[in-house]
Amino acid sequence: MRSVLVAVCASAVFGVCGAVPAVAQTSTPVQATAVASSPVLSLAPLTDLFAERLLVADKVAAAKYGTDKPIDDPVREQQILDDVSSRAVGLGLDPAAVAAVFRDQIEANKVVQRGLYARWDAHPELRPVERPDLVTEVRPVLDRITSELLGALAETEGVRSSGGGCEVRLVVAAGRSARGYGLDGLHLVGLGRAVPSVCG
Incomplete structure (x- = not known):
């Protein structure tokens, strides 16, 4: 899976620069153009939501920076994982697999938050001038994304569950989502x- 993460990040970088996303080497070759043109086989609905959620991390960081609210919030994180695991059952999905995907989203958001903290510490002039409200502004957006992700x-x-075919589609979709959402270097790392x- 490490190689897939590297390929996803590389694909995203090329996508942002306007080049054709790279496709990881797999035992089951798949034409990237065919993958991208088939909405039934595309993972873009997922990677688009991943990218959108990563951008919300900017608001989470702005809300917490300079306060006593830590980036890590184990209680809130477990509430989210318990909620999506329960909802997964009603959708006919494996609760453990769904929880793993959402755990990755949580960790990805923390990657972005830590990166922004470091940037703002080093460059005070870049610090946010407004502090979004986590409860009224940020969480409703995250709750909506959670439902759409499920x-x-x-879908x-x-x-x-298609093995190597999934990894290829993931690389293509991630590159396109990164370009579409204009992700910078920090958010590309988060996407990875x-x-x-x-790909379970």
Whole structure:
């Protein structure tokens, strides 16, 4: 899976620069153009939501920076994992697999938050001038993305269980999502952290 993460990040970088996303080497070659043109086989619904969620991490960081609220929030994180595991059952999904995907999203968001903290510590002039409200502004957006992610996981279950074919599609989708959402270097690293559990 390490090689897949590297390929996803490389693909995302090329995608942001406007080049054709790279495709990882697998035992089952798949034409990237065919993958990208087939909405049924695409993992873009997932990677688009991953990218959107990563951008919300900026608001989470802005809300917490300079306060006593830690980046790590084990209680809140477990609440999210318990919630999505329970909802997964109703969608006919494996609760453990769904929890793993959401754990990756949580960790990816923390990668972005820590990166922003370091940037703001080093460059005070870049610090946010407004502090979003976590409860009224940020969490409703995250809750909406959570619901959409659960739906996307259900819709892409067949693709995600397709072995090597899933990894190729993941690389292509991640590159396109990174370009579409204009992810910078920090958020590309976050995107790489967000994907390990996609291809089950």
